[in-house]
Amino acid sequence: MGDTVQTLAYGSWPSPIDAALAAAHDGHPDYVGFVGDEAWWTEPRPAEGGRRTLVRRRADGTEESVLPAPWNVRSRVVEYGGQPWTGTVREDGPVVVFVNFADQRLYAYEPAAPDNAPRPLTPVSPVGGGLRWVDPQVHLERGEAGEVWCVLEEFTGDGPTDVRRLAAAVPLDGSAAEDRGAVRELTDGRHRFVTGPRVSPDGRRAAWLVWDHPRMPWDGTELLVAEVAPDGTLGEPRKVAGGPDESIAQADWDRDGALLYAGDRTGWWNLYRASDSGDPGGGPAVPVPLCTREEEFGGPLWTIGRRWFAPLDSGLIAVVHGRGAAVLGVLDPETGEVVDAAGPWTEYEPTLAVDGSRVVTVAASPRSAYEVVELDARTGRARVVGAAHHDPVDPAFYPEPQIRTFTGPAGREIHAHIYPPHHPGQLAPGDVLPPYVVWAHGGPTGRAPLVLDLEIAYFTSRGIGVAEVNYGGSTGYGREYRNRLREQWGVVDVEDCAAVALALAEEGTADRDRLAVRGGSAGGWTAAASLVGTDVYACGTILYPVLDLAGWGAGGTHDFESQYLESLVGPFAEVPGRYAERSPIERAERITAPFLLLQGLDDVICPPAQCERFLARVEERARSVPHAYIAFEGEGHGFRRADTMVRVLEAELSLYAQVFGLHPPGVPVLELVK
Secondary structure, three states: OOOOOEEOOOOOOOOOOOHHHHHHOOOOOEEEEEEOOEEEEEEEEHHHOOEEEEEEEOOOOOEEEOOOOOOOEOOOOOOOOEOOEEEEEEOOEEEEEEEEOOOOOEEEEOOOOOOOOOEEOOOOOOOOOOEEEEEEEEEOOOOOOOEEEEEEEEEOOOOOOOEEEEEEEEEOOOOOOOOHHHOEEOOOOOOOEEOOOEEOOOOOEEEEEEEOOOOOOOOOOEEEEEEEOOOOOEOOOEEEEEEOOEOEEEEEEOOOOOEEEEEOOOOOOEEEEEOOOOOOOOOOOOEEEOOOOOOEOOOOOOOEOOOOEEEOOOOOEEEEEEOOOOEEEEEEOOOOEEEEOOOOOOEEOOOOEEEOOEEEEEEEEOOEEEEEEEEEOOOOEEEEEEOOOOOOOOHHHOOOOEEEEEEOHHHOEEEEEEEOOOOOOEEOOOOOOOOEEEEEOOOOOOOOOOOOOHHHHHHHOOOOEEEEEEOOOOOOOOHHHHHHHOOOOOOHHHHHHHHHHHHHHHOOOOOOOOEEEEEEOHHHHHHHHHHHHOOOOOEEEEEOOOOOHHHHHOOOOOOOOOOOHHHHOOOOOOOHHHHHHHOHHHHHHHOOOOEEEEEEOOOOOOOHHHHHHHHHHHHOOOOOOOEEEEEEOOOEOEOOOHHHHHHHHHHHHHHHHHHHOOOOOOOOOOOOEO
């Protein structure tokens, strides 16, 4: 590279991080588990149509992709899915059970079997979205050949809300592969949403979570416990914890049969032991706090089967916890002390598996992408055991983020990560400020983690700053911060993003005239609402957004989020005007800044019809604002294919180049309709 530093305008710096490189590293390992003493997990394959495969780590340390294309290990329960596989070991070797994305059937796979082809365990239903499965657990002791206990999502009609969900037991011998009647229903479907049952060590009790519309799981859930009869049926469940205003994120049993759970009764997801959880005739369990902190030991259940804690055989508990970040530690429930794992990782995913004193999870940092990490709970030492990060370019090109707290309206705190332009061989003229793009994360009940993201590096290494805003409503900062968005979606998120953008300009970090906003899903809503409701931004990128509140809430989306707006915006029956007032589609004539709209044609969460109606209204005007719309066949909610992501990044950069007067080398020009 040499020691020569050039002076070039922001946005024109040549970078080795091209769109293809960023796309190749999109996504990360997830859903770890042990099969015997082997660690297994799922991994993305962007170059193979965006599928996810299963990877096993053998005893000698080698990694093996277990299922070839087109197998795609991914569930569609509540559309976002969840834990899509599980495994165990029998005398003749490993048995893995997984959900295949294309048909949503459960399959059993035995790598050591002579024909070793996956065999179906569940039937296909022609009704609506069919039969879907998630959060499986193998119980070899049940039935003649064993059973898989999991969540069943069964469509009863053609509409997105014609659905029932319950805990079910699927025979492991394949006898239900063509026979829905051979699937044993463990619960009665009285609750709209359920998680997979966790069975106590003695096999006598099962615990699971439930919630109902209009609540989302971070608003209020209930923890239920039922006796498991000798024939494998469940007795009448009783509520142990939770309610309309308490969110239980996860529950599990410790080695002694005590029930542990993460609940936010104090305003923070903390760990508790249910002291009388073994009493089937008693009332709600008395919660015994194990570690009272203003930190999160849980999170939002966007996907079913997430694990923020895992009991160890020693009586200790592995925990993913933190405030504004999530790190891995080991909790002593008797003293309340937590000892965090040593290592370079600063962000851990809510996926944990334990085997003896071994804890496997997924972790990343601002200098490394997500890796599979194993902690020895006896020594506190952690090491990478899978999907090891290898620098695809000189790490000198990686961004150097700053953790910042800004002040918003009414003096409220706004948390953000700032990624200034950074290039080891380039400087900009000293009297010029850089352009910045404000990134609004999806959810909106979510959080932008501080980790290496080559999509961010794609922009920062070219001289464009990025500001990721964890606006009010984000998780990781307690329930009060999360609740700021209640009935304020389209207000607080827009205000917080604008406050960060304007603060960066006022302090001399960003060019006031070259600010952009971008986001996907709920972040796409925030980006669109920002463009129609403020004059802060010169342009914006809107990915698979919500644009029409009334339409989206009235059958325009899937069941899981179909009543989300009741809390985000307000009860529709009481405030219908608010839905129209805030919807970008109803204010399309106010948009004056150029924009790029990106949409998957197979998206059932934010369907393309909203984008098409929004564009029609924009183009009805005598003089339309410059814009582009790119729709991708075969893509759903969130892009997964490498070729799609390349097109997206290059189109986005071209938009900024045209609006901001930049000259990035080698980027195809996006044609804007005017």
